[in-house]
Structure formats: C-alpha cells, structure tokens
Amino acid sequence: MNAVPRPRPPRAARARSPLSLLHRWVAPDVFDFWATRLHPTWTWERPLARIVGREAQSRDAVTLLLQPNRHWRGFRPGQHVNLGVEIDGVRMTRSYSLSDAPRADGRIAVTVKHIEGGRMSRHLCQDARIGDVVDLGQAFGEMTWPQGTEGAWLFLAGGSGITPLMSLLRAHAANGLPTALTLLYWARNRDELCFVDELRALAQRFPQFTVHFVLTRERELAEGEHSGRIGSEMLSALVPDLEQRAVYACGPGGFVDSARTLVASNARSFSAEAFTPPPTSIDAEAGGNVEVTLAASGRTLSVPRGQSLLTALEGQGLKLASGCRMGICNTCACGKVSGTTRHLHTGDAIGEPVSALRLCVNAAASDLVLDL
Numbered sequence: 001m002n003a004v005p006r007p008r009p010p011r012a013a014r015a016r017s018p019l020s021l022l023h024r025w026v027a028p029d030v031f032d033f034w035a036t037r038l039h040p041t042w043t044w045e046r047p048l049a050r051i052v053g054r055e056a057q058s059r060d061a062v063t064l065l066l067q068p069n070r071h072w073r074g075f076r077p078g079q080h081v082n083l084g085v086e087i088d089g090v091r092m093t094r095s096y097s098l099s100d101a102p103r104a105d106g107r108i109a110v111t112v113k114h115i116e117g118g119r120m121s122r123h124l125c126q127d128a129r130i131g132d133v134v135d136l137g138q139a140f141g142e143m144t145w146p147q148g149t150e151g152a153w154l155f156l157a158g159g160s161g162i163t164p165l166m167s168l169l170r171a172h173a174a175n176g177l178p179t180a181l182t183l184l185y186w187a188r189n190r191d192e193l194c195f196v197d198e199l200r201a202l203a204q205r206f207p208q209f210t211v212h213f214v215l216t217r218e219r220e221l222a223e224g225e226h227s228g229r230i231g232s233e234m235l236s237a238l239v240p241d242l243e244q245r246a247v248y249a250c251g252p253g254g255f256v257d258s259a260r261t262l263v264a265s266n267a268r269s270f271s272a273e274a275f276t277p278p279p280t281s282i283d284a285e286a287g288g289n290v291e292v293t294l295a296a297s298g299r300t301l302s303v304p305r306g307q308s309l310l311t312a313l314e315g316q317g318l319k320l321a322s323g324c325r326m327g328i329c330n331t332c333a334c335g336k337v338s339g340t341t342r343h344l345h346t347g348d349a350i351g352e353p354v355s356a357l358r359l360c361v362n363a364a365a366s367d368l369v370l371d372l
C-alpha cells in the first residue's frame, strides 16, 4: 500500500517556527539541560512529569499524582507508562499502570505497590516528594475499553492488578456505568486492598456495579468479603451469569493462568494481562555461552545461553532501555538479524530474523546478531 504523503505546513509557517530555527543550532539534549534550569519540566520533546500529589492507598501502596509536560500524548483507561528516576546515581525505569481515568486538568495518577527488595518501588513509595520530576514514557497497553461496551462485564483483579482495572472502572463510572460490571478483587490481607472506600461508594451509587473483596489470609471476614483463591465454586456463586460476561483479568501470572483456565471458555470473551517477571533463565538452554554480535556498535560479547538477553547484556556493562522487564512495554525491543532465541515464558524457539525482539523475555539459544 502506498503511503499517503502528509501535507507540509506552508513555507512561511515553517520559517516562523522558533523550534525549527533553533534545531539547526542546538541539540535537544543541550536545550533540555538549559531549559530544565529555567523550569523543571521544560524540554525540547522529552515527556517529563512533576509529582504534584501523593496519597497512601493501602499499607504498602501509594498513589502519585503527576503533572506531565506538553510532550506527553495522553492515555486510554487501562494503559501503563514507564517512569524513570535516578536513584543513587543510577537511572532506573519501570512500568506502572495508570489508576485514574483521564482528567480535565491533564494530571495522571499511578498507584505504586512497594515490592520487597524493589529499589524503584521503594523510592516512589517512600522517598519521592512533591515537586520531584520523573521521566515519563508514552502510554502503552491494549486492555482498554473496546468501541462498544455493550453487555455485562466481569473484572478479576489479583493484588496490584487492580490499578488498570480501577482506571477502566472510573472511566466507566464517569459515563454513568452504562453496562453491568462485577469486580472480584483478591488480596492476601485487608490492609493491602486499595480504593476500598471508593469501590464501596460506587457500588452504593450504581446498582449495576458489584464489588467482592476476596482475602486469602484473613481469618475474620467483614460484610462484602470472601475468602479463598480463585476457583470454579466461588465463581459460580458470585457470578452466576458468567457466560454472558466479557472478562478482563489482571494480576500475577499464576492468578491470570488460573483465571484463564476457569473462565476463558465459559465467558462471552476473555482478555488478560499478567504482571510476572520471566524466569532469569531456562533449563532447556542451561550451560555454556554463546556469542552475541552487536551489529550497530561492532562489538561481540559472550553471554550465558538461556539467560534473559536484557540481564545478560546488562551484565556485560551495556546500558539498555527497559521498562516493565516482563515483555509488555516493548521498550527493550531491538532487531534480531540472525540466530535462534527462546521465549522465557513459553519456551518457543524462533530462528527467523525478528524486527522487534523483546530482550527481557528472550534468551539466546545460539550465536546471535542483534541490531544494537
């Protein structure tokens, strides 16, 4: 298919653009360096955001309210973003789900759970202050509201899987909750649940919305709470009309796998997102090293066979772009010119060239040439 040429702005308009003139003389990095000294989020084209609010959301989760600069292109409910910060001189990037619906003031919210041993989540939950500036990636993710939301829905949230579902629910509520929606939300303990008061208030306000909190480690349960892991008996009791519902499930890999097994063939439709880091290596490829040639930089490195390529190349001192480190955001993707890789989640081997190989969830199974 032939590409349709984009109309160019009139010559006079092009000539008048101050940035187009400046671009000839100043590199964007240099511009950003000086501009951020005048205002912390002024940049040439790089999206940045300033923390303008923070609120404890549960025992171990905090919601940060961010004001993006004008280079951020917005999001659809259910999507995620990469946030980048410098911690002890090391720049780190991780993916977080947006938890609010789009707001009139353009601000966005992420709800961050403190992960044991996670430097970035600890920084955002404990150390980040109002006024701090973070790098902001463009939004990504496909589990958003479809064009038509007709028919009843079921959301299954495991732990921090509630965040993108909360964004979808808030957007749905802002439209008057036009279709029936049931949310089943699992946590280990009551004090790990987020958004409890708001969820209860929404259930009071909209009879077509029902929320069930499911706690796996609490002995005493309050009204509206249940106990146990996801199972067919619980689902038939709480969602007797499952076959009429479209289902979104979000949470750790094991939770999403169980949901898929129990629900996918019985529901009207099923979509899921799992937040699970891949295994660091796979046994099938254990042992020995392979050579990875970086075509663009002309280097050849020896890395362990079967180990995540992102981890293996970082272990060789390479500074690579990354975000979720779970195969969702595409930030780490690069071209593979030749060689065989194996997917760390599925075990599938790919011997053909690939235009966007996600380094975080693929390991080398043979010598490789990468477009890096």
Ligand code: FES
Residues within 6 Å of the ligand: 321, 322, 323, 324, 325, 326, 327, 328, 329, 330, 331, 332, 333, 358, 359, 360, 361
């Ligand atoms: S870092 Fe997100 S896909 Fe690899």
